[in-house]
Amino acid sequence: MNPDSWSTCPFCDFPVPSSQLQRHANAHFDDPDIAHHKLPQQSEQSVSGSGYGAVSGDCNYWYGGGETSRDNGECEMDEKISCLIGLQTRSKFYKVELGLMNLLRNCLESETENSKSILSGYVDHFQSLNSEDAGWGCGWRNIQMLSSHLLAQRLEAREPLFGGSGFVPDIPSLQRWLEVAWGKGFDAPGAAQLDHVVYGSKKWIGTTECAALLRSFALRARVVDFGPKESKSVLGTSVDKTVDKVSNDKMVNSKAKKSEAYQVLMDFVWNYFSDENAIQFGQQHVVISEKTPLYFQHDGHSRTIVGVQAKHQQNGILSYNLLVLDPAHSTTALERSLKQKIGWQKLIKKGRNTLKKPQYQLCYVDPGIAGEEEMETLKTIDSVFLEL
Structure with a gap:
């Protein structure tokens, strides 16, 4: 500003x-x-x-x-x-003194397994609170986590984001910012689906609302959809509001084939953070990517992917773990487990076997600030579709 x-x-x-x-x-x-x-x-x-x-x-x-x-x-x-x-008011959250991502990096570096891990830079964890948003606020909490990264890591985002406030707003303020984005013409179908009003409500939001809000600040938020071929016709709306249109029986019945299908998502996340293998590990087995975290949505819940780990199996094939911060978890519990290096894997690591939903969506932010002409195109929330 x-x-x-x-x-x-x-x-x-x-x-x-x-x-x-x-x-x-x-x-x-x-x-x-x-x-x-x-x-x-x-x-x-x-x-x-x-x-x-x-x-x-x-x-x-x-x-x-x-x-x-x-x-x-x-x-x-x-x-x-x-x-x-x-x-607008600053969101309350528990700030980890040493930095949550630094603690996670230390834990990953202490592992003796033959693995390579890539992490986003700075990210604060925002947990859902029983007194405020338990059961419905995970989408807003993930926007807060993504915003904490943008404010800390993306110099070009600090000036336009939230009017140059320099802080992550609370949920009521974010709800107002989303209504402002709709008023500017961003994601008109999504605005209509939610009756153009979210302030003061407990309405669930998803990746498209995250993209609309961030795009209204001229940030290049992108959406990627994963699902069976039949789900492609319902792209452009939040998974929470559309997944019921795709019945689970459309998925392949074989567990082995299901697991193989979800490899598409795991490969995408690895390639995203590794920038299509542009990152060089050298002697390190944990490196920091310049990529933003991924808003990770599925039916009923959303989380934030802050990195990915690849392990070499005996057959030479790589297996992946998503490294996830969950708004449903307590920040102090995460801090304690990471500091003590006890139980943190169960809280943060998510392997391919944990993917069981028929559809997933991701949202991330490309570098740079959009000009006036590009801003008009950003008002339509489109997505890349990858079949599971």
């Missing part, structure tokens, strides 16, 4: 785009109830579950929740965004 293009409202001390300052200031006189009011100071505390349906402060009359005449879709998108930038 360029600070030179922003000004402070003389009535509420709120930062707004300079081009919108006069209209913003005049709006204080449109409704006497808000004249001379000050906006509340931005809080760094997460909003509790009971507060999801309310927006505090004078931005009610611009941005949903107020009852004035301007709260009927008449307000400008720039005003909505400037309001959200000011009112």
